[in-house]
Amino acid sequence: MVSDRYAIILLMILLDRVTKTYNKNLGSALDRISLHVEPKEFVIVVGQSGAGKSTLLKLLTREERPSSGKIIVGGIDYDKLPDKNIPLLRRKIGVVFQDFKLLPNRTVFENVAFALEIVGVSQKEINNTVPRVLDIVNLKDKASRMPRELSGGERQRVAIARAIVRQPKILIADEPTGNLDPKHAWDVIAVLEKINRYGTTVLLTTHNQDIVNKLKRRVITIKQGKIDSDRANASYNEKRPVPEARVRN
Amino acid sequence: MGRRTTTFGRIVRTGMLNFVRNAWLAVAAMAIMIITLTIILFSLIVNATFRNTVDQITDKINISIYLKDTVSEAQAKTFVDDLRALPSVEKVSYLDKAAALRAYMKQNVGNESLLKAINETDNPLPATIQVKPRDLNQLGQIRSFIEKPDNKKLQSDPASDNGDRREAIDKITHATNIMRRAGVVAVAVFATISVLIIFNTIQMAIFNRRDELQIMRLLGASTWYIRGPFVIEAIIYGILSAIISILLINALFITASNSLQATSLGILDISYSQQYFRNHFWWLLVIQLALGILIGAASSIIATRRYLKFKTPKK
Numbered sequence: 001m002v003s004d005r006y007a008i009i010l011l012m013i014l015l016d017r018v019t020k021t022y023n024k025n026l027g028s029a030l031d032r033i034s035l036h037v038e039p040k041e042f043v044i045v046v047g048q049s050g051a052g053k054s055t056l057l058k059l060l061t062r063e064e065r066p067s068s069g070k071i072i073v074g075g076i077d078y079d080k081l082p083d084k085n086i087p088l089l090r091r092k093i094g095v096v097f098q099d100f101k102l103l104p105n106r107t108v109f110e111n112v113a114f115a116l117e118i119v120g121v122s123q124k125e126i127n128n129t130v131p132r133v134l135d136i137v138n139l140k141d142k143a144s145r146m147p148r149e150l151s152g153g154e155r156q157r158v159a160i161a162r163a164i165v166r167q168p169k170i171l172i173a174d175e176p177t178g179n180l181d182p183k184h185a186w187d188v189i190a191v192l193e194k195i196n197r198y199g200t201t202v203l204l205t206t207h208n209q210d211i212v213n214k215l216k217r218r219v220i221t222i223k224q225g226k227i228d229s230d231r232a233n234a235s236y237n238e239k240r241p242v243p244e245a246r247v248r249n
Numbered sequence: 250m251g252r253r254t255t256t257f258g259r260i261v262r263t264g265m266l267n268f269v270r271n272a273w274l275a276v277a278a279m280a281i282m283i284i285t286l287t288i289i290l291f292s293l294i295v296n297a298t299f300r301n302t303v304d305q306i307t308d309k310i311n312i313s314i315y316l317k318d319t320v321s322e323a324q325a326k327t328f329v330d331d332l333r334a335l336p337s338v339e340k341v342s343y344l345d346k347a348a349a350l351r352a353y354m355k356q357n358v359g360n361e362s363l364l365k366a367i368n369e370t371d372n373p374l375p376a377t378i379q380v381k382p383r384d385l386n387q388l389g390q391i392r393s394f395i396e397k398p399d400n401k402k403l404q405s406d407p408a409s410d411n412g413d414r415r416e417a418i419d420k421i422t423h424a425t426n427i428m429r430r431a432g433v434v435a436v437a438v439f440a441t442i443s444v445l446i447i448f449n450t451i452q453m454a455i456f457n458r459r460d461e462l463q464i465m466r467l468l469g470a471s472t473w474y475i476r477g478p479f480v481i482e483a484i485i486y487g488i489l490s491a492i493i494s495i496l497l498i499n500a501l502f503i504t505a506s507n508s509l510q511a512t513s514l515g516i517l518d519i520s521y522s523q524q525y526f527r528n529h530f531w532w533l534l535v536i537q538l539a540l541g542i543l544i545g546a547a548s549s550i551i552a553t554r555r556y557l558k559f560k561t562p563k564k
Contacts, residue, residue: 090469118470120252
């Protein structure tokens, strides 16, 4: 028991036999998934559309609740998390969405500042922090632009800046490159790697085999709601079976 | 500045900004709120005026009992004490013959010939007991007590009670009651409509900004951080509506006193209403503000509730 508890504290993400069923007639979106992620890891989750990647992320951000199984993220046991504390959980997790989800009526600076405003950070601190974070994503000179004036890659970097401005322990990026051309996609990935180097656990879902293969990170493949493979330093090909790679552990 | 103050400041600022941005929606919500508050204010004033009219008339009602000269002080005192013991009696005063005379002369100061005539005779006035009833509807109880044979035989003349006003009083009481009831119904109906319309307005505002709300939720904004601006917005409707409605009533009184020469309209004593309004202006404003804020806050809290729920576990 003692070692279990020790493990929970050390782990960033722990999923224990998590099942999510939206509709009993359609089977489970996720079927008894168990998964550990350690602090500062960079994990890529791959799988075809409908495999269950998005459901997995929604469970982590507590947008959905599992039908059964246990989820513990950053030491927070979701079973014991009352609804009123969900906002507190989400403040500890940075999330980047495929469709950016920026506020269209606010400038780049304001979009990033927004994440700090809602947690009650003073304007002075915001004026201090936001430019530094915009610098990390290479958008310092575009602080006063509106989102519609930016390219897709730039918008996604704004979203990343917003996700990391509160210095979360975990950054969840749901197909952040899904809407981007290769050049911009690489800009975004470069930013994610930089953030990971600073010590943030990154969980990235993607379709892009090129990115997966060049990153050479831990790759978790999900197939029909189950973990098909979980390998360190792996590559991935959507068409063909995952090639042999060093098996984790 | 602490985090709470910062956050509260942001909520208020966003609410005010939204109010300005949703100006047209605000007009609709406020129009109905103004009507509601004006009706409430109007019924408050009319009610107070009627109560005053009834009180004034009641105050003038007074039963005078005239005692025979043969009645001893002791007998008179027992009678007075018995009257005082009646629950329907508010006040009893006893004037002996001399006091009755003094009171009579005081009433007729300036009427030299009358005073002279009285001075030339023996005191012609009987000792008098004056009874003030607590309530108009209890005159009967006092009257039947006076008419009891034991009491009757002490009296020189039949007791007089300016009871001819009785009919007028009944009419006013009846009218007042009807007006009060109508007022309550009108207030209830308009308050309900007002809540529904404000509710709808805020739902529209939320619908326009549902993406923003969803993003706020995903970024970990607390329920009150999201809801607060909507509540502030609705409270602004309430405050402005309260002020406008009290100014409307004020304008109404100015017009009324300028165009109507009479001081009353039917049984409504307008000059008193006006006086009441002036004297209680701040108090009425406070009531209006409280009601406006309450209606605004309640409807916005209900309107936002549905959008702020978290997913409940599906088992």
